[in-house]
Amino acid sequence: MGIQDIIEGKKQWRAHTARVKALPPDYQIVYKEMQKYLFKVGPVDLPDGPLLPGIVDFFEEGAAAGKGVLELIGSDVAAFCDDLIKGSPTYAEIYQESISGEAGATEK
Structure with missing residues (x-):
């Protein structure tokens, strides 16, 4: 990763946070x-x-339609997030797999 990639990443993140604000x-x-x-x-x-x-994007559309945020996602934020990432590999899953793999190797 070069300097240009880092600079571009920071620009994108700043634009993203400006949209959130x-x-x-x-x-x-x-x-x-x-x-x-x-x-x-x-x-x-x-x-x-x-x-x-x-x-x-989803929140901007909801705000433009005049809806409250909880109307869009429901009252359980964690459940909404879990549905969004369903099927995506997570660091926690990768870590659990590495632990279970190591335990299996030492038991043999």
Whole structure:
């Protein structure tokens, strides 16, 4: 990864955060909670993937339609996030597989 890639990545992230800050306050709060949860759960392609920008797109459309954020996602933010990443490999799963693989190797 070169310097240009790092600079471009920072520009994209700043543009992304500017879009989040343009959302209504309730949307911003829920987005930040979703972001924390997703960074903790850790889908492997989260930093470079389309998930976070897609959430912002979804929220922008909901805000433009005059809907409340909980009307869009429901009251369980974690369950909504889990549905979004269903089928995506996560760091937690990769770690669990590596542990179970190592335990199997030492038992032989």
